[in-house]
Each structure stands twice: as C-alpha cells, then as structure tokens.
Amino acid sequence: MSNYKLGLDFAKQLDQNDQLAAYRNQFHIPKDKNGNELIYMTGNSLGLQPKITKSYITQELEDWANLGVEGHTEGQNPWLHYHEFLSETMAEIVGAKPIEVIVMNSLTANLHLMMVSFYKPSPKRYKILIEADAFPSDKYAVESQLRHHGYDDKDGLILWKSRDDEELANYEDLETILKNRGDEIALIMIGGVNYYTGQFFDLKRITELGHSYGCTVGFDCAHGAGNVQLNLHNSGADFAVWCTYKYLNSGPGSLSGAFVHERHANRKDLNRFTGWWSHNKETRFRMRDEFDQLPGAEGWQLSNPPILSMAAIRASLDVFKDAGFDKLCLKSKTLTGYFEFLINRLNKSDIKIITPSNPEERGCQLSIQVKNADKTLHKKLTETGVITDWREPDVIRCAPVPLYNSFMDVYQFVERLKTIL
Incomplete structure (x- = not known):
C-alpha cells in the first residue's frame, strides 16, 4: 500500500x-x-504476553500437582512428547519442514551446538565470516569457537562491513570477500535480520554464494522468526537458530528454536554433543543401550524439555496459527x-x-x-x-x-x- x-x-x-x-x-x-x-x-x-498463556501454564502445573511423574504420559498434554506439539506451527513460521525444527535450550547455547556440528576448521580453512555489526552475543560465540579450536579470535574472524557513510551491508562487498578469501572460510554465520538496522538479508543468496565457495552457512534469526518469511528450507542454509521471546511472545529468557536442513537429517557422521533426549524415543528408557541417534533436528536435543516454558511458547504459537x-x-x-x-x-x-x-x-x-x-x-x-x-x-x-x-x-x-x- x-x-x-x-x-x-x-x-x-x-x-x-x-x-x-x-x-x-x-x-x-x-x-x-x-x-x-x-x-x-x-x-x-x-x-x-498472550492472555491465554496463564491457562496453558496452569494446566501443566495442575497436571504436575495431581499426577506427579505420571504427567509425562498421563497428562492432558503428555510431557514426554511436549516438544512435538510445537514443531509443526514453528516450522510453518520459519518456512521449514517439521523434521528440520526443534525447540530447545537457549539461543546462544543452540548456536554453539550448531557450530560443534557445522564449524569444521582445517589448517587452511578455519575462518568464520560474520557481519561487522553482528549482535554482540553472536560475535562472542564465534570468537570463542575459534579459540576453542586453537585459532586466534581476531585473525580467524572476517567481518562483512558496510561502506563508509552507509549503514546497510552490501552484497557486492560480500561477493568480493568470498572471491578473495573464500578458500579460507569454513563458516558463514550471519544474523538473518540485523538487530541494529533491521536489514533483512537474502538468506538464499548468501547461502548459495557461501556454498559455491565450499563454506558452511548458518543464520541467527533472533530478529527474524515471527517477523519475516524466513523460508529456511528453501534458503538451503545448513542451520539456523532463533529465540522465542521477541516476536514469538514466549516470555523473558524463554527457549530457542533450531533448524537443521533436511539433507543433514540422517547424517550420523556429523560431530555433535549428545544427550539422552537425542536418543531413539522407542528405546530411550532402556538405560544401558548404546546411543541410537534420532533423525532430523530432534537429534540435536540434549535434555528433557522445560515444560512450563514450552507451555508459554505453545500458547503464543496457537495465536499465530489462528491469525x-x-x-x-x-x-x-x-x-x-x-x-x-x-x-x-x-x-x-x-x-x-x-x-x-x-x-x-x-x-x-x-x-x-x-x-x-x-x-x-x-x-x-x-x-x-x-x-x-x-x-x-x-x-x-x-x-x-x-x-x-x-x-x-x-x-x-x-x-x-x-x-x-
């Protein structure tokens, strides 16, 4: 209009x-x-806060009070599978398939988990490219990954800077960086929507460019999820993470979302940190079985989810679904x-x-x-x-x-x- x-x-x-x-x-x-x-x-x-949030949380409090541990299987919304109640609507909002999406942990924790799997440095290709004015937490996280792998966090970081007297990042400059230094870059990790300027990046363009130079590509979509059409699946990005307390209205410090592209769904060769919630659901409680990894984004879970926080997310997602x-x-x-x-x-x-x-x-x-x-x-x-x-x-x-x-x-x-x- x-x-x-x-x-x-x-x-x-x-x-x-x-x-x-x-x-x-x-x-x-x-x-x-x-x-x-x-x-x-x-x-x-x-x-x-959506007005229905209190009733969603109250339901879980009542099941806890009345059922105790049996709430995992006998509750109105059984806790054992609670994260599955969120996957379909969350996937629709970020433009992904349900198998590609999981709600778990907090944002920077998920970013680190993704980098454990998708940042694979070698002596010749170890650098990480981010936008120069990335959200500070992202910058701190990638710098710490560089140090963790034994690299200098200043030498190993390549910044996509805006031009003098301009606020917005320019794609031609990104293309120039990759043309000149693409063989040094192991990971491109960009904020999908820049927190400061509000610039919504072309995720597909960045992903295709990065992949053409052999780089892994991921996005922090904290300011994008629930705000813009991210189309994560079609972007081809290897991974993405986001929080749910901004546009997704789940409450202060609430859980994060993570996306892992379908092509990685069954890759057991990917390095990752694991926990019992990424183990096969059918045999999860046979405590002495060898680890049997779940396919898809669920396979990056570590622990059983915090139900009260998930209830708040579910309330907000139901409002989104209705609207x-x-x-x-x-x-x-x-x-x-x-x-x-x-x-x-x-x-x-x-x-x-x-x-x-x-x-x-x-x-x-x-x-x-x-x-x-x-x-x-x-x-x-x-x-x-x-x-x-x-x-x-x-x-x-x-x-x-x-x-x-x-x-x-x-x-x-x-x-x-x-x-x-």
Missing part, C-alpha cells in the same frame, strides 16, 4: 479495515500508573509502511530511517536515527507513554508488531515524537 494519508481519521480508518485488529485484545497491553495503555513498540526485544502467519506478514508491511510514511512526512533533516525502504528487505522494525540526539530523547518518549528501544549512539528501534500494535499506536507515536522534537 502506498496511498497513505496524514491525519487521525486515516489512522482510525486503517484500524477499522484491519481484519486482524481483534488480536490486539488477546494480549496484555502494559499500562501507565493512571491505567492508560502504553504505546508498546519493543516487540523486537520482548514480545507481549495465519501469511496474513500477519501482509499487515506488517502495511503497518510498517504507514509508520515510515509518517516519519518521512516529519520533514526533519536530523531524522533518518536507516532500515531498508524496500519492504522485502525488512520486517516490522524501523531504526530511526536522530542526529545529535542522546538518550534523553528516549527518556522523554518513555515519559509520554511510548516504550521504544535505544541503541547507542543515536538510534531508536521501534517495532509495530502486527499481532498487537494498531495503526493508531503508530499515529500517536509519531505525534508524540513530533511534539518532543
């Missing part, structure tokens, strides 16, 4: 025509001390486009959106750069009832999430920003 208009009436009209507007009522919207709903624009950091992820992505483009339109119409020379303007190269996050500003701007926004995310030195990250943000949220946010400026 490109024919946006200014004014309050147009925002109201967009909300009235929004077929997904009612889903906002399925979430707890934070309020100020006077009981007024806040304008919550930080779903890219922590998603809001339809394709419909949410369409609304996201309209909602974010409207947000972009209003920001640009401020006509302020000191304000710039550094997120790509092409809707196919971003999700719902817009990163707004305010020159010569400092964190006091963020503080003033918070005081007006707007919850955003500040990133040094001068960027406000804002994410109008299609499940629970309205067009009126966007309109009021820009009006309050205009007043402050």
